[in-house]
Amino acid sequence: MDAIVVGLAVVLGLVTGSFANVPIHRWPRGGTVTSPKRSACPACETSIAPRDNVPVVSWLLLRGRCRHCDAPIAPRYAVVEFVTAALFGLIAWRWGVDPLLPALLVFTWALVVATAIDLEHRIIPNRLTYRLPFVLLPLVVLDAALAGAWGDLRRAVIWAIGVPAIMFAMAELFRLLRGKMGMGMGDVKLAVSIGLVVGYLGGIHLVVFAYATMATSIVVVVVLLLARRAQLASRIPFGPYLAVGALVPVLAPDASADLVRRVLGL
Numbered sequence: 001m002d003a004i005v006v007g008l009a010v011v012l013g014l015v016t017g018s019f020a021n022v023p024i025h026r027w028p029r030g031g032t033v034t035s036p037k038r039s040a041c042p043a044c045e046t047s048i049a050p051r052d053n054v055p056v057v058s059w060l061l062l063r064g065r066c067r068h069c070d071a072p073i074a075p076r077y078a079v080v081e082f083v084t085a086a087l088f089g090l091i092a093w094r095w096g097v098d099p100l101l102p103a104l105l106v107f108t109w110a111l112v113v114a115t116a117i118d119l120e121h122r123i124i125p126n127r128l129t130y131r132l133p134f135v136l137l138p139l140v141v142l143d144a145a146l147a148g149a150w151g152d153l154r155r156a157v158i159w160a161i162g163v164p165a166i167m168f169a170m171a172e173l174f175r176l177l178r179g180k181m182g183m184g185m186g187d188v189k190l191a192v193s194i195g196l197v198v199g200y201l202g203g204i205h206l207v208v209f210a211y212a213t214m215a216t217s218i219v220v221v222v223v224l225l226l227a228r229r230a231q232l233a234s235r236i237p238f239g240p241y242l243a244v245g246a247l248v249p250v251l252a253p254d255a256s257a258d259l260v261r262r263v264l265g266l
């Protein structure tokens, strides 16, 4: 049973990961998901045939080039598909058949989209951050209703406001002290959804999120400094760190909570 759920989640991850490349390409350029209807090669604008639109496989078979004009197709397309499928598989493996699974998969998909766009364009579009809480909230309420977990739901709603409020305060403090922006408003808006989902998992998981975000950013910066790529370190936006930090309690809710409790001596 679990193997079937994991397999279905991986297939769902490949399909939705392939679809994720549409908003990742179009939203920062002011486009929408629905128009134009078909995906096309960004270079020659030939619409992509279904056989060339198979997640990961097509990119590998075509060696990352358009069949028609030979223009290189960014590895990002295959990477997004692979990462989404891998994350979906891991989450289904950890959670199994669970009423919260749809919320966790939607959340994960959105974090992949936010990371890909933020890395390339240094923005997280409102089209994502404004809509996401309205998709996640009903899914979380459904789980709370089925489990009778009204206390968890209340904590989720409180932290859907609390996490962005804290981040906004930190961003303002940073701006006052350093005279430049650290976090962007896109990060603060994304934090509404992070506070909602991670807050629903548990209070300790919000601490896990905070530690995991800080630890990820410190590790990446130190590695890049050791590799003498300080320039690159300063150009990485904050969104991807938030995404990784938020995925840690989703992927390993028990292990990460235990680790943080031990570190804090709780």
Ligand SMILES: [Zn+2]
Pocket (backbone or CB within 6 Å): 041, 042, 043, 044, 045, 046, 066, 067, 068, 069, 070, 071
């Ligand atoms: Zn082409």
